[in-house]
Amino acid sequence: MITMSNPIPAAHPGSTPRKTILVVDDDDAVRRGLRWVLVTEGYQVVDARHGREAIQVFQEHPCDLALLDMNMPLLNGWGTIAVLRSLNGRLPAIIITARPDQRNVAREAGVELMEKPVDLPLLLQRVGALLSKPQDEAPAEMAEGVGFEPTVSLTPRSISSRVP
8 A cells, every 4th residue: 555645735836845755664553643743744755564565655756755664574674774775875764663772773874763652753853854964965875785785686575685
């Protein structure tokens, strides 16, 4: 299921286009809640239920930022980020997890990490800060495969990643 939320009228000609955020979480309630908060703040949102779907959505709707759960079926957050960054090496990302032991991996990968339960005002602050950075300052480490090796074969449903 691919959903694109856009209840706010399109920007007027000459105004700054709204930023698009990809929200990826296998929990429908969390995904809907994050989408609602982000749309309320004026962002355009596309979403996906898992990493494989996120890759498909991203290819159809390039995004300005990815917000992902770490533990998902089919392809986890790290694997998803690795593939998304192979498509756009400067994509800012925030991983949401209940595992604080992932902080060092996130730092090395140039990914923001937020622990559950998510502090929504802090999340919005981080989203705003990441989206306001010039593209040349956005992280590009994973585009070169630092810490991650995305493996994509030509057979359907065979995307995987290895985390050191």
